[in-house]
Amino acid sequence: MLHINEHYLKLQASYLFSDIAKRVAAFQDANPDMDIIKLGIGDVTRALPGACVAAFHKAVDEMATDAGFHGYGPEQGYAFLREAIAKHDFQARGADISADEIFVSDGAKCDTGNFQELFSTDARVAIPDPVYPVYLDTNVMAGRTGEFRDGRYEGVVYLDSTKENNYVPELPSEPVDLIYLCFPNNPTGSTITKEQLKTWVDYAREEKALILFDAAYEAFIRDDSLPHSIYEIEGAREVAVEFRSFSKNAGFTGTRCAYTVVPRECVAYDSQGNRQPIHPLWNRRHCTKFNGVSYPVQRAAEAVYSDEGKAQIRELVGYYLNNADLIAKAVGELGFEYVGGKNSPYIWIWGDRDSWEFFDLLLNKAGVVCTPGAGFGKCGQGYIRLSAFNSYENVARAMERIRQALA
Amino acid sequence: MLHINEHYLKLQASYLFSDIAKRVAAFQDANPDMDIIKLGIGDVTRALPGACVAAFHKAVDEMATDAGFHGYGPEQGYAFLREAIAKHDFQARGADISADEIFVSDGAKCDTGNFQELFSTDARVAIPDPVYPVYLDTNVMAGRTGEFRDGRYEGVVYLDSTKENNYVPELPSEPVDLIYLCFPNNPTGSTITKEQLKTWVDYAREEKALILFDAAYEAFIRDDSLPHSIYEIEGAREVAVEFRSFSKNAGFTGTRCAYTVVPRECVAYDSQGNRQPIHPLWNRRHCTKFNGVSYPVQRAAEAVYSDEGKAQIRELVGYYLNNADLIAKAVGELGFEYVGGKNSPYIWIWGDRDSWEFFDLLLNKAGVVCTPGAGFGKCGQGYIRLSAFNSYENVARAMERIRQALA
Numbered sequence: 001m002l003h004i005n006e007h008y009l010k011l012q013a014s015y016l017f018s019d020i021a022k023r024v025a026a027f028q029d030a031n032p033d034m035d036i037i038k039l040g041i042g043d044v045t046r047a048l049p050g051a052c053v054a055a056f057h058k059a060v061d062e063m064a065t066d067a068g069f070h071g072y073g074p075e076q077g078y079a080f081l082r083e084a085i086a087k088h089d090f091q092a093r094g095a096d097i098s099a100d101e102i103f104v105s106d107g108a109k110c111d112t113g114n115f116q117e118l119f120s121t122d123a124r125v126a127i128p129d130p131v132y133p134v135y136l137d138t139n140v141m142a143g144r145t146g147e148f149r150d151g152r153y154e155g156v157v158y159l160d161s162t163k164e165n166n167y168v169p170e171l172p173s174e175p176v177d178l179i180y181l182c183f184p185n186n187p188t189g190s191t192i193t194k195e196q197l198k199t200w201v202d203y204a205r206e207e208k209a210l211i212l213f214d215a216a217y218e219a220f221i222r223d224d225s226l227p228h229s230i231y232e233i234e235g236a237r238e239v240a241v242e243f244r245s246f247s248k249n250a251g252f253t254g255t256r257c258a259y260t261v262v263p264r265e266c267v268a269y270d271s272q273g274n275r276q277p278i279h280p281l282w283n284r285r286h287c288t289k290f291n292g293v294s295y296p297v298q299r300a301a302e303a304v305y306s307d308e309g310k311a312q313i314r315e316l317v318g319y320y321l322n323n324a325d326l327i328a329k330a331v332g333e334l335g336f337e338y339v340g341g342k343n344s345p346y347i348w349i350w351g352d353r354d355s356w357e358f359f360d361l362l363l364n365k366a367g368v369v370c371t372p373g374a375g376f377g378k379c380g381q382g383y384i385r386l387s388a389f390n391s392y393e394n395v396a397r398a399m400e401r402i403r404q405a406l407a
Numbered sequence: 408m409l410h411i412n413e414h415y416l417k418l419q420a421s422y423l424f425s426d427i428a429k430r431v432a433a434f435q436d437a438n439p440d441m442d443i444i445k446l447g448i449g450d451v452t453r454a455l456p457g458a459c460v461a462a463f464h465k466a467v468d469e470m471a472t473d474a475g476f477h478g479y480g481p482e483q484g485y486a487f488l489r490e491a492i493a494k495h496d497f498q499a500r501g502a503d504i505s506a507d508e509i510f511v512s513d514g515a516k517c518d519t520g521n522f523q524e525l526f527s528t529d530a531r532v533a534i535p536d537p538v539y540p541v542y543l544d545t546n547v548m549a550g551r552t553g554e555f556r557d558g559r560y561e562g563v564v565y566l567d568s569t570k571e572n573n574y575v576p577e578l579p580s581e582p583v584d585l586i587y588l589c590f591p592n593n594p595t596g597s598t599i600t601k602e603q604l605k606t607w608v609d610y611a612r613e614e615k616a617l618i619l620f621d622a623a624y625e626a627f628i629r630d631d632s633l634p635h636s637i638y639e640i641e642g643a644r645e646v647a648v649e650f651r652s653f654s655k656n657a658g659f660t661g662t663r664c665a666y667t668v669v670p671r672e673c674v675a676y677d678s679q680g681n682r683q684p685i686h687p688l689w690n691r692r693h694c695t696k697f698n699g700v701s702y703p704v705q706r707a708a709e710a711v712y713s714d715e716g717k718a719q720i721r722e723l724v725g726y727y728l729n730n731a732d733l734i735a736k737a738v739g740e741l742g743f744e745y746v747g748g749k750n751s752p753y754i755w756i757w758g759d760r761d762s763w764e765f766f767d768l769l770l771n772k773a774g775v776v777c778t779p780g781a782g783f784g785k786c787g788q789g790y791i792r793l794s795a796f797n798s799y800e801n802v803a804r805a806m807e808r809i810r811q812a813l814a
């Protein structure tokens with residue numbers, strides 16, 4: 001008799017986006033003429049950059065001839081892309097990362113979800129709250145947590161991100177082995193300074209822990225003092241893996257390309273206490289359970305690093321940042337406390353009331369959809385998230401409506 | 408202190424393809440003018456079908472405009488592709504599979520590797536020998552095996568595929584829970600009849616086991632009596648998951664698209680013995696650890712089911728089958744025992760000598776690269792695999808050279 005992995009039964013069904021959809025549908029039914037503006041989701045809305053489109057077409061044309069055809073590629077990604085990434089995203093910023101430390105994949109969700117497989121099931125895991133749910137759910141599936149009680153899984157060390165710590169969690173008060181961090185943060189839009197990140201790197205070195213650093217939103221950083229990569233911090237090569245994505249810089253959410261950086265010095269330990277390098281473990285996992293990213297997609301991603309591509313991406317991200325700035329100014333003028341909106345496409349707003357109540361208020365009074373913060377964890381209660389991923393015109397109209405509704 | 412998943416340390420390094428590459432390089436160095444013909448790999452060589460190329464370009468053009476842009480899609484795949492798959496690959500053959508039972512992914516390797524995650528780590532696993540190494544390695548990683556001793560992992564029930572059983576394994580003599588089957592088989596090229604497959608389905612029903620059926624090569628079946636899908640067998644919906652790929656029918660090895668079928672009736676059991684449907688578990692895994700296949704790739708895959716696409720794919724597969732026929736005839740005329748070469752791109756040849764010795768013979772005497780059967784498991788010793796994935800001209804030259812070398 002085949003038995004299931006019973007840890008799956010601990011998973012909480014997420015009704016967040018289906019609940020949002022239901023409330024929006026009900027409001028639309030009651031107000032058929034209302035043009036609802038959606039600032040809830042974290043998905044980009046604008047076309048792929050021209051440089052990526054041109055490279056994409058060119059590669060599809062190669063695949064159309066026997067001579068130019070590409071079959072199975074290297075599971076880790078083609079050298080042309082790994083080298084471009086190492087050079088432009090790391091070496092150009094003084095971060096010493098080489099091409100063979102880059103693993104190209106089809107998504108940061110997959111990589112942040114899969115990476116925990118390399119470690120023992122009794123590893124003690126530290127996860128921020130509020131948080132992107134994948135970190136938590138994949139550790140539940142792996143059996144690193146107990147049951148869900150009072151809004152939290154037993155056995156997880158939650159890293160509270162609150163007004164009090166300016167949405168950058170403090171070091172845990174109990175020992176942990178595997179630490180998830182995400183900056184610029186989803187959902188709060190908060191950022192971390194080099195000094196703050198250094199305290200985490202030092203902590204991980206001290207504890208022989210590993211930091212899984214999700215930098216999917218790094219392209220939104222405009223403040224030169226903020227780190228784009230954890231490898232800008234001394235000592236990070238030994239204790240940090242970094243996740244990056246083409247989803248939010250080049251709009252690849254529907255095109256699918258990302259990468260993970262695993263420095264050669266990163267280690268964990270076997271039960272005898274021997275150092276075990278993580279790079280060969282991830283390489284083995286990647287080669288066994290993954291078969292490489294679509295060749296035309298890798299060519300499209302490579303174009304991100306051309307001069308034309310770089311300019312287009314700066315413009316694309318700048319467009320969303322301009323939206324974020326507009327949202328931040330508007331909510332600030334209305335007297336709300338908020339974080340984000342600078343160096344991030346998200347604005348995290350303290351409503352001083354239940355998250356869903358705030359959601360209903362914006363929907364019913366202004367026809368604007370946000371995401372209730374409670375959907376991201378216990379510390380999200382009382383907050384909502386607004387996203388800059390929409391047209392400038394829609395964002396401007398949404399802010400004007402909110403101003404009229406709440407002023 | 409972070410500990411690794413020590414099961415990874417049990418994995419045997421696979422030197423198969425690197426050993427092949429080394430021997431080929433040494434031979435080439437010694438014979439710089441020799442034009443070596445490679446019939447070793449399982450990768451396609453011909454251009455993408457025209458219908459797929461046209462659809463691919465069209466979808467990239469959509470992504471180039473704000474109006475036509477596609478961001479995150481459904482993790483399970485777009486309805487247009489799931490519906491085309493259900494209709495053409497299953498319903499048209501009388502197999503009752505609906506679109507919502509299809510999960511589109513970026514590769515059958517990923518799906519066959521990941522599916523075992525849904526089950527308890529003490530599930531008893533039955534795996535063919537010889538075999539595609541992913542089934543075995545992913546179960547080692549999950550901790551379902553003991554150490555590797557005398558060429559096999561402890562704790563695995565190996566299903567021997569030998570001359571004696573015509574390369575279709577017999578039912579296991581001890582109870583098992585999770586059964587991997589692959590037909591048309593990689594590496595042997597053998598096929599399974601409906602009657603034989605029925606005995607496996609009946610066995611799984613009796614044992615409350617699950618069959619993971621890898622049908623990646625089904626497009627090569629030309630014998631109308633053979634099953635393309637396990638769902639052509641009565642009762643399979645309750646005990647079988649099927650893996651399919653666009654890699655071998657439409658040449659998508661470098662384009663990346665595949666799918667997995669999980670019927671609603673498929674169940675495993677919790678520790679109380681309650682039936683637990685597998686569909687929602689796989690759905691949860693897929694939505695948590697995967698973010699959908701690239702939109703343009705899904706459009707290219709959809710084109711496989713157009714009238715034009717169907718004709719092009721039949722021609723493409725027919726081209727490789729013609730090569731396979733040529734190889735089978737040649738090795739038959741040379742007096743070798745073999746299987747495959749019909750309804751499969753692989754020919755599995757009994758050399759009556761060590762696999763690597765046979766490999767060296769073909770390389771040194773004929774300048775032809777094969778794959779030594781011993782690389783696929785203990786039962787592969789004494790065999791080699793020849794693949795039909797090359798140009799007809801190269802295959803004809805290779806066979807002529809082998810004839811001259813061995814006659």
